[in-house]
């Protein structure tokens with residue numbers, strides 16, 4: 001389960017192919033219908049199960065109550081519509097604004113994300129803006145109806161470090177002002193350490209560790225998290241080769257039995273290739289999916305993981 005409390009920033013980390021974006025798209029019910037289906041579990045948002053909503057009801061949730069900032073703003077923004085037209089759509093649709101009021105709102109939102117000359121920029125097209133400016137527009141659009149939950153899928157990956165820092169500051173600032181909850185999806189543990197209170201580490205479609213960010217950074221429990229931490233460059237290691245986790249994330253469904261990380265794990269035991277470990281509670285507010293902790297008597301938390309937003 002993934003739980004997000006009001007006003008909290010939760011990180012979801014893992015390599016590419018671990019299921020981070022699929023998780024966020026399933027919350028929004030935006031998975032492609034041709035090859036994806038949610039077969040069980042529940043997605044609880046303010047007491048209602050999003051999986052039971054009709055498409056019309058879900059459309060009212062998207063953008064208004066739950067909004068998303070996509071990884072690559074150039075492909076997420078419509079290239080043939082002006083910034084203003086795209087920003088005006090949601091207040092007209094969800095808040096019932098007139099065109100004039102929505103335009104005024106769009107300019108105000110661009111101002112909130114520190115975009116200069118916003119009244120001129122609403123007449124421009126996405127290709128006329130830099131990457132950082134486009135990402136700001138995406139954030140302004142996502143926050144346009146003051147959503148309760150903002151899902152940011154790798155919001156800074158395509159940006160250079162200076163702009164990345166500005167965007168993270170901006171998200172922090174806006175969260176304080178709007179009191180939204182944020183789910184931050186990233187493969188960058190540095191970004192998580194700066195932004196999040198709690199973090200879920202995903203591997204091959206499952207949560208393998210859940211902890212408060214300080215505990216995770218100080219003492220990662222799961223061998224996969226330990227590998228991720230070791231691969232971060234540290235000042236004291238200056239000049240030496242960076243460590244890496246050997247191998248790749250397995251394709252979905254390719255590991256039929258045993259721990260999904262076993263092939264890459266330096267601590268694997270006999271049991272690891274026979275049984276997939278459940279999520280074990282290893283401390284009051286900490287969980288880990290690894291047989292090493294079962295040996296120490298950790299209690300089983302649940303057999304399956306599904307997404308739960310409450």
Ligand code: SF4
Pocket residue numbers: 222223224259260261262263265266267268269272277289290291292
């Ligand atoms: Fe490694 Fe075994 Fe733990 Fe999986 S269950 S992470 S293979 S030690």
